[in-house]
Amino acid sequence: MSIYYQIYESLKKDLSNNLYKPGEKLPSENVLSKRFGVNRHTIRRSLQLLKNEGILFSKRGSGIIVHDNRFKYKIGKRVRFSQNILNENYIPETTILRSEIRKASKIEAKNLEINSKHEILLIETIGKINNVPSIKTKRIISNKRFPDFFDIFQKQLSITKTLKILGVNDFFRKNTLVTAEQADSIQANLLHCKINSPLLKTTYINQDLNLIPIEYSQTWFVGERIQLALEN
Amino acid sequence: MSIYYQIYESLKKDLSNNLYKPGEKLPSENVLSKRFGVNRHTIRRSLQLLKNEGILFSKRGSGIIVHDNRFKYKIGKRVRFSQNILNENYIPETTILRSEIRKASKIEAKNLEINSKHEILLIETIGKINNVPSIKTKRIISNKRFPDFFDIFQKQLSITKTLKILGVNDFFRKNTLVTAEQADSIQANLLHCKINSPLLKTTYINQDLNLIPIEYSQTWFVGERIQLALEN
DNA sequence: AATTATAAGTTGTATAGTTGTATAGTAAAG
DNA sequence: CTTTACTATACAACTATACAACTTATAATT
Numbered sequence: 001m002s003i004y005y006q007i008y009e010s011l012k013k014d015l016s017n018n019l020y021k022p023g024e025k026l027p028s029e030n031v032l033s034k035r036f037g038v039n040r041h042t043i044r045r046s047l048q049l050l051k052n053e054g055i056l057f058s059k060r061g062s063g064i065i066v067h068d069n070r071f072k073y074k075i076g077k078r079v080r081f082s083q084n085i086l087n088e089n090y091i092p093e094t095t096i097l098r099s100e101i102r103k104a105s106k107i108e109a110k111n112l113e114i115n116s117k118h119e120i121l122l123i124e125t126i127g128k129i130n131n132v133p134s135i136k137t138k139r140i141i142s143n144k145r146f147p148d149f150f151d152i153f154q155k156q157l158s159i160t161k162t163l164k165i166l167g168v169n170d171f172f173r174k175n176t177l178v179t180a181e182q183a184d185s186i187q188a189n190l191l192h193c194k195i196n197s198p199l200l201k202t203t204y205i206n207q208d209l210n211l212i213p214i215e216y217s218q219t220w221f222v223g224e225r226i227q228l229a230l231e232n
Numbered sequence: 233m234s235i236y237y238q239i240y241e242s243l244k245k246d247l248s249n250n251l252y253k254p255g256e257k258l259p260s261e262n263v264l265s266k267r268f269g270v271n272r273h274t275i276r277r278s279l280q281l282l283k284n285e286g287i288l289f290s291k292r293g294s295g296i297i298v299h300d301n302r303f304k305y306k307i308g309k310r311v312r313f314s315q316n317i318l319n320e321n322y323i324p325e326t327t328i329l330r331s332e333i334r335k336a337s338k339i340e341a342k343n344l345e346i347n348s349k350h351e352i353l354l355i356e357t358i359g360k361i362n363n364v365p366s367i368k369t370k371r372i373i374s375n376k377r378f379p380d381f382f383d384i385f386q387k388q389l390s391i392t393k394t395l396k397i398l399g400v401n402d403f404f405r406k407n408t409l410v411t412a413e414q415a416d417s418i419q420a421n422l423l424h425c426k427i428n429s430p431l432l433k434t435t436y437i438n439q440d441l442n443l444i445p446i447e448y449s450q451t452w453f454v455g456e457r458i459q460l461a462l463e464n
Numbered sequence: 465a466a467t468t469a470t471a472a473g474t475t476g477t478a479t480a481g482t483t484g485t486a487t488a489g490t491a492a493a494g
Numbered sequence: 495c496t497t498t499a500c501t502a503t504a505c506a507a508c509t510a511t512a513c514a515a516c517t518t519a520t521a522a523t524t
Binding site: 002003004039040045060062063 | 518
């Protein structure tokens with residue numbers, strides 16, 4: 001087999017091993033040609049194959065960059081899971097992990113601006129993009145304000161649709177905190193990632209037009225597949 | 233007697249008269265075919281005989297290079313590349329293929345007697361003898377212990393000199409393992425040998441006078457040109 | 465401190481030359 | 495008739511070199 005093809009395979013292996021990470025630059029063509037002991041044109045031919053596959057792209061004068069094919073999840077004033085995915089021409093799907101009705105914790109009550117004696121509804125869901133589970137969400141919703149929420153949500157599998165049925169035509173973010181965590185074995189299993197893989201965690205409140213909190217929630221994103229695009 | 237064989241003998245005579253010296257290129261096949269007044273394929277047939285004898289080596293796109301066969305590489309308590317070559321009146325040269333700083337693997341950490349969380353410096357080099365690449369080395373060095381190693385090595389291109397600058401005046405082998413491998417196409421290209429040519433591979437640790445490991449390394453020798461002379 | 469030159473480094477492109485390989489054909493020898 | 499030696503041609507793969515177009519970092523200047 002030709003040399004350029006072997007180098008192509010070697011580089012592809014490095015890329016899949018995350019030696020060169022999405023968004024990062026590859027060593028220059030000159031450096032690579034020295035490393036493999038071939039002429040620059042031979043390297044260029046190997047790189048061309050990877051460019052054709054959409055794995056790499058190059059910018060004259062700048063370098064060769066590993067294409068970042070992580071899903072760009074937009075976080076702005078209005079965050080809508082399904083719409084976010086559909087806008088990028090991917091297929092969204094939501095599955096319910098569990099639900100629970102219990103008394104609010106102090107933090108939950110405070111963030112939902114409800115009495116801590118009130119009950120809340122907890123829903124945990126997995127969000128799939130093109131059938132790949134990549135997003136986990138834990139929602140806390142006032143059960144007093146929305147007693148039928150879960151029944152409707154179970155059929156609709158959409159927060160937006162559920163709220164519309166419940167008479168809330170629009171809602172938006174009060175705030176969003178972004179932190180990082182490591183996946184434990186349970187999360188890794190749920191989210192199809194490795195143990196200790198980095199997860200992006202957002203903690204946020206969605207409120208209605210009257211500025212009353214609707215949900216206090218947390219969402220975990222698999223860092224290897226999703227990047228958060230913050231909008232103003 | 234056939235023409236190609238006469239040309240073969242003529243070229244062989246030229247080679248033994250040092251008309252073409254090891255490390256140098258022969259005239260191209262086109263030039264030779266015109267000189268001898270034959271078709272290029274006839275010349276190729278003559279050259280093939282010399283390639284089979286290990287005297288010549290050709291590289292597509294580059295030319296035909298003169299090799300000399302058996303270099304005796306001494307492996308004892310102290311192994312010094314450049315000194316080894318100079319002692320046999322050859323010219324040594326070292327070129328860097330690549331370097332990398334990353335976390336130690338388990339094996340590397342164990343052999344260097346460092347914590348596996350520590351970073352290591354990886355350096356890959358090609359060793360040339362009379363301009364013929366024949367030795368490939370992959371070194372693993374503690375980046376914590378020698379943070380400036382690569383900067384110095386890049387200028388010195390000598391382990392001995394680099395270590396001296398870093399305050400290590402002497403070092404010697406803890407052990408050496410010798411195994412055999414086959415050259416893949418990338419290694420073959422780098423080391424000017426044929427695909428599947430046997431390579432001698434040594435795996436070893438160099439330690440300082442306090443018996444602390446300095447480098448955990450592997451060296452590949454082209455078996456057709458280099459023989460290892462083990463000393464006690 | 466901000467702006468402008470300068471230099472060095474990167475990818476893109478073009479041209480020419482080298483060896484490797486495949487196919488077809490001719491002539492001579494067995 | 496088959497094999498061997500040799501020629502002829504063409505193309506693929508790879509090297510070597512040079513320069514253009516462009517980016518980035520650094521130094522110089524204001």
